[in-house]
Amino acid sequence: MPLPDIPPLLDAMVADLETIIDEHDLDRQRLALVGIHTGGVWIADVLHRRLALPTPLGTLDIGFWRDDFSHQGLPENIRTSHLPFDVDDRDLVLVDDVVMSGRTIRAALNELFDYGRPRRVLLAALITLPGRELPIQPDVCGARLDLPAGERVKLSGPEPLSLSLVTQTREIS
Amino acid sequence: MIDAASSAAARVQLTSDGRLRHFIDIEGLPKALLTEILDTADSFRGVQDAQVKKVPLLRGRTVANLFFENSTRTRATFELAAKRLSADVLSLDIQTSSTAKGETLLDTLNNLEAMQADAFVVRHSDSGAAHFIASQVTPNVAIINAGDGRHAHPTQAMLDMLTIRRHKGAFENLKVAIIGDILHSRVARSQVLALNTLGVAEIRVIAPRTLLPVDVEDWRCQVFTRLQEGLEDADVVIALRLQKERMDGALLPSENEFYRHYGLTQESLAWAHPEAIVMHPGPINRGVEIESAVADGPQAVILDQVTNGIAVRMAVLSMAVSGQTQSRARQRAS
Numbered sequence: 001m002p003l004p005d006i007p008p009l010l011d012a013m014v015a016d017l018e019t020i021i022d023e024h025d026l027d028r029q030r031l032a033l034v035g036i037h038t039g040g041v042w043i044a045d046v047l048h049r050r051l052a053l054p055t056p057l058g059t060l061d062i063g064f065w066r067d068d069f070s071h072q073g074l075p076e077n078i079r080t081s082h083l084p085f086d087v088d089d090r091d092l093v094l095v096d097d098v099v100m101s102g103r104t105i106r107a108a109l110n111e112l113f114d115y116g117r118p119r120r121v122l123l124a125a126l127i128t129l130p131g132r133e134l135p136i137q138p139d140v141c142g143a144r145l146d147l148p149a150g151e152r153v154k155l156s157g158p159e160p161l162s163l164s165l166v167t168q169t170r171e172i173s
Numbered sequence: 174m175i176d177a178a179s180s181a182a183a184r185v186q187l188t189s190d191g192r193l194r195h196f197i198d199i200e201g202l203p204k205a206l207l208t209e210i211l212d213t214a215d216s217f218r219g220v221q222d223a224q225v226k227k228v229p230l231l232r233g234r235t236v237a238n239l240f241f242e243n244s245t246r247t248r249a250t251f252e253l254a255a256k257r258l259s260a261d262v263l264s265l266d267i268q269t270s271s272t273a274k275g276e277t278l279l280d281t282l283n284n285l286e287a288m289q290a291d292a293f294v295v296r297h298s299d300s301g302a303a304h305f306i307a308s309q310v311t312p313n314v315a316i317i318n319a320g321d322g323r324h325a326h327p328t329q330a331m332l333d334m335l336t337i338r339r340h341k342g343a344f345e346n347l348k349v350a351i352i353g354d355i356l357h358s359r360v361a362r363s364q365v366l367a368l369n370t371l372g373v374a375e376i377r378v379i380a381p382r383t384l385l386p387v388d389v390e391d392w393r394c395q396v397f398t399r400l401q402e403g404l405e406d407a408d409v410v411i412a413l414r415l416q417k418e419r420m421d422g423a424l425l426p427s428e429n430e431f432y433r434h435y436g437l438t439q440e441s442l443a444w445a446h447p448e449a450i451v452m453h454p455g456p457i458n459r460g461v462e463i464e465s466a467v468a469d470g471p472q473a474v475i476l477d478q479v480t481n482g483i484a485v486r487m488a489v490l491s492m493a494v495s496g497q498t499q500s501r502a503r504q505r506a507s
Contacts, residue, residue, distance in 0.1 A: 061216070063216070064217075064228035064229075065228065065229060069495065069498075070498060071502070072499075073495030073496065073498055073499045074213070074230070074491050074492055074495040076209070077212070078212075078213065078216040079216060080215060080216050080219030081219050081220075081223075082219070083222075110229070113225075114220075114223045114225035115224055115225075116224055
């Protein structure tokens with residue numbers, strides 16, 4: 001199955017985010033993007049530059065918030081989450097590369113709320129795949145793909161960003 | 174070369190695939206694992222910036238603090254570390270509990286295991302107590318050594334390593350000087366092991382002959398009896414507490430005499446590198462091993478050590494419970 005090129009997907013995400021900002025009358029001065037490590041940070045970084053938002057980019061590593069500690073133990077190479085702004089009463093866009101089960105987003109929302117009470121959280125994803133296990137849907141999505149059972153899509157980056165197919169070995173995304 | 178003692182220490186502490194399951198001694202642990210502890214602790218430092226300083230990793234797990242010897246700081250930071258991992262915490266002051274009624278240590282531990290505790294944090298005045306519990310009594314409960322006799326205090330050593338790394342970056346080119354009561358110090362022994370494993374260029378211990386252990390020549394460090402020579406150009410200066418409660422002979426003429434020759438004062442600190450950091454494991458005897466102006470001065474990172482202690486203890490607790498969990502899963506599968 002051919003995978004889409006990334007630049008048009010990013011164009012579509014930027015356009016959709018612009019529309020949402022206008023429709024909901026979001027305050028650009030206070031709107032903040034939060035990328036989820038690792039691929040989500042790469043995508044968020046591009047969106048952040050394209051939208052020219054003044055608030056610095058936030059990053060989250062959800063390793064300590066995963067729900068599979070009992071099965072998998074502590075993940076390796078957990079980075080420090082960094083939210084260089086006050087979360088309270090702010091509009092946030094959570095950004096990830098691929099959304100499938102929705103468990104990563106659940107973990108990210110839990111972590112985010114430990115930093116404060118945002119006014120609104122939107123979700124933007126480069127790719128969504130079928131297989132949701134939680135009631136979580138992106139507000140902005142570059143492409144929806146249908147993959148054969150057992151196959152996953154992986155983002156490489158940050159420069160250049162590219163998608164490839166891999167056989168599934170991990171349980172959440 | 175890994176000698177027999179360190180490979181035995183590694184066997185008890187590590188799972189078959191090299192992950193931590195007990196944390197008893199720095200001896201026998203490879204550099205990669207110490208670095209993993211520091212990296213994980215660094216990530217937990219980040220959590221301390223959030224409004225809610227907790228992560229849900231050990232939700233539903235139980236950590237029992239078993240302190241057979243007094244401690245304020247270590248016990249408080251272990252308790253806080255376990256709570257910040259969302260574990261349920263049981264802190265037992267053993268002197269006032271069942272052991273005073275005649276229950277043996279083994280019975281106490283077996284009862285706690287039956288209560289399905291996932292980790293025991295153990296401080297004991299006997300060297301080897303934590304190792305004994307991990308190898309002979311409750312091997313399926315993660316044992317964290319919070320100090321055993323004169324033997325080891327590995328979480329203190331690792332919080333010191335984290336403090337050094339956060340202030341100085343890489344370990345390789347550093348000169349680290351440890352001053353004072355090396356003889357009674359489980360901290361010094363664990364620090365020297367950790368500094369060697371992490372590849373520090375120059376490790377120096379500075380003490381009067383009477384406060385040096387007889388086997389110090391085997392410690393893989395330089396030994397100095399004159400403060401000035403030992404401090405010369407040091408990047409990290411660690412003052413140890415003079416352990417008056419463990420002095421059972423005439424090891425020192427007087428505290429004043431010790432302070433005059435080995436006290437870390439503004440004057441003596443000037444012999445170290447101008448950007449040297451000053452550390453102390455606490456509690457501080459002001460005017461005995463360190464001058465107040467140094468302990469509270471701009472080069473001191475002593476309170477930073479306390480904050481790093483919580484992060485390091487979160488790291489070893491979560492890594493050891495994780496190692497035990499995976500071991501059990503493998504046993505069930507096989």
